[in-house]
Amino acid sequence: MTSVYLLMDKNNDIQQGKQNWIIIIVGMLFTVAMLQFRYQYHIFFLEQLQLFIFTKEYAMQLLSTPGGLVEYIGEYLIQFFKINYVGNILIVILLTITGVCIRKLIEDKNKSCFIFECMIVFFLFVNFLDINFYLKGIIGYLFCLIALLIYYRIQTKLFKIRLLIVLLSGLFLFWIAAPFQTLFFVVVCAIELKRHGLNKGKSLFPLFIITICGFLVYIFAGEGAFRIYINIDGVCSLRIIPGWTKYAAWILLPVAILFNPLLEQTFKLIRKSLIKTIIQILLLGGIVIYLLPKYDDNWSLPFKQLHYYATHEKWDDILGYCKEHPLNNNYNCLNYQNLALAEKGILADSLLCYTQKGKYGLYAPWDRIVPTAFVLQKVCYHYGDIAFAQKYAFEGNVNSVTMGFPETLKMLVKTNLLQGQKNVAAKYIYYLQQTFSYKKWADKQYLYLSDTLTMRNDPEYKGKERFKEKENHFTYSNELYILAGLDKKDKKLRDFVLCSLLLDKDLPGFLNWFDFYNKDTSFQNIPDLYYQALMACAPSVPDVLTRYSVPENIKNDFEMYSMVYSSGRNSAEKQKWLHSQYKDSYWYYFHFTKIEHE
Incomplete structure (x- = not known):
């Protein structure tokens, strides 16, 4: 009977492995599609926010500072985002490798649970959609995972040897991928607790070390150095205070180390691997649908x-x-x-x-x-x-x-x-x-x-x-007005000045400039917008109608508009009717469009 269950478990593992590969491939394709069709211009815009220079001086400038290597790699990759599809593919490759590394780090014998790595990758993806988050935040995370995978393989060594390797790895990470040495020490602490228990408090040594280092940096180097080299702020623009989504990927990794075995044991209660997969996909789908529109910087996409x-x-x-x-x-x-x-x-x-x-x-x-x-x-x-x-x-x-x-x-x-x-x-x-x-x-x-x-x-x-x-x-704050006055024949500048005054509802100013241009014989083919504005001036400046030859159809439209606007109708009903007939007229804009200083 036992052999039957073992055979069933083996078959389930094989089936689960196939399902996991299908999920990875589908996830990659879905992410590429999202980046291409929704976030394509975000990727192009990222390329506009940096300038990577192929010089030894620039390379030495970055590589001679802590975290310079991941910054150099990030800037090197972003320069190719100008090419269509390249940015999408590079990001998907980085996120996929990150997810696979997390899987290798946290998986137990049972491979049915993939929710932790997917959530971490999702939050890294969300962070990437924020222009204040640098690509080195993903590359540094990947370097940290590689260091953790190496450390995970030496758990049979004595504690002193492990601690020495932790210190050397932390120093190396600090130089090439600061501030990810902080995440490294925290996750090492979680691995020690998982594999060796509290071990008379020794498992907490890595956490104690990074806490002391952070405190010393804050005291002697200041808050700025602490934010750049110790805290997660180092992967974001220092002009912002990182929101909780920036910390999510960091917090979830040690949580996954400690609690993934418990989650795996819970999923063992479900015998069918397909049901396990569906449950996790539904949960992840809910998280994505709820969080992505809130944190993907969609307001900046236009x-x-x-x-x-x-x-x-x-x-x-x-x-x-x-x-x-x-x-x-x-x-x-x-x-x-x-x-x-x-x-x-x-x-x-x-x-x-x-x-x-x-x-x-x-x-x-x-x-x-x-x-x-x-x-x-x-x-x-x-x-x-x-x-x-x-x-x-x-x-x-x-x-x-x-x-x-x-x-x-x-x-x-x-x-x-x-x-x-x-x-x-x-x-x-x-x-x-x-x-x-x-x-x-x-x-x-x-x-x-x-x-x-x-x-x-x-x-x-x-x-x-x-x-x-x-x-x-x-x-001078109105230099374009000066240029317009110097060159009366420039139609582009003329329209800028007159339209600016009309949008500001400055009818006296419009009249002055219109008169200035009207004296020039080159002012031909006057747009209807200007005639409509002249009619709007007429009630307060009656001689406008004698000074300028306004077409009869404009006069008739203004008379009809004024009659409806001055009627005793309900305000909302009046606006609705005028919108249907005159929404593109200056009169409707003048009466119903609120501008900032009003």
Whole structure:
């Protein structure tokens, strides 16, 4: 009878092993699909947040500091995220190897339980979706697991030998993968407790050692060093305080070491391996469905997608996305939307066909954060404000934890070339020449250092020399207005100024600028939006109708709109009717769209 049960258990193990491999393959394919179809632009955006330079000096700079090796490997891999599919595949490979290593570390004779490794991998995946979490957080975790697997194989050695190996391994991990030596010591303590019990308190020695080391680092090196080299903060941006999801993968590993045997014993009560698998899949599915939408930074995905389109000047794609997914109060996204309208030459014609939220939708307020720097440098550059494009590129670039951001460095090259600051441009060109993705572009710019005429004929630069830097010009907050006043024939700048005033509901300002432009005979083909704004001014400035020739159909529409708006109908009912007829009109925007300062 015993032999029958043994045979059944063996068959169940074989079946469970096959099911586990199927789960691994399906999980890999599912993760690749998610990364490609939902988080594709997150991966592209990560590549924009660093600049990996192929120089010995840069390598020595990283490798000479604790944790430098995993940081170097992480940055090296991320540079290839610019290539479609490569980032997805690399991340899935790293997570799969991590899961297999955890399986090897925690499994007992019974292999039916896979929930712990899946949960740890899931939390690492969630952390990866946060731009404040560095890829070295996954690579360092993998290095730590490899060290733990080696340590797990020496459990038959004397405690003194094990302790010596722990100390040497911890020091090695500190140098190549700080702060993962902390996780290593904690998990070693869990392994000691599992394999040898309390052992007269000796099993707690690793925990005692890392606690003392952490305390000494905090006292003598300060909180900053403690966060970087001891705490989990070292794998995140120091500008944030890591949330609980960042700690989950660290906490679950020692928990898995200690409690996986108990879970395995519980699952032995279920004889059919398929039922065990289904139970765990349902539990994991519930965790993923509940936690992923809450912690995957989904609020930032529209910006990352629009940023990708803007970087590659895919203006039609931006407008298509904004039409399908109307934007709300994200000014950076609205800036990309309206920049696309301007580049297509239809800013005034189609302004209110898209969501608008005041003048900041054209030019976001400067809040000194990197995404806003990315946006404003593009807005200024495409409108011809080279000096301010240079300013925002520089402001954004100083926030980089590497040698800079690719797009800000490229902007600094272009703006410095246009401003004639060739020595400064040469410095940034040199950085880009040492990269994988931007060397070809940088080599082309290098030729322009000695050939200004060819540069000015390049479509990338032609017509961009609009504003020469002069003393204290950065004190002006409305430089695009200055440029618009200097060049009345520039339609793009003209529409920017007039649309900005209309979005801000500044009708007197609009009238002044409209009159300024109307004196120029080149102001032809006036958009309906401007005529609608003139009609909105008419009740307070009656001579508008005599000064300007407003089409009859615009007058009739305004009369109908005013009649309904002034009627005694219920406010909600009135708005509903006007929305159905006039939602794209300036009058509807003026009355029903709330802007920030109102």
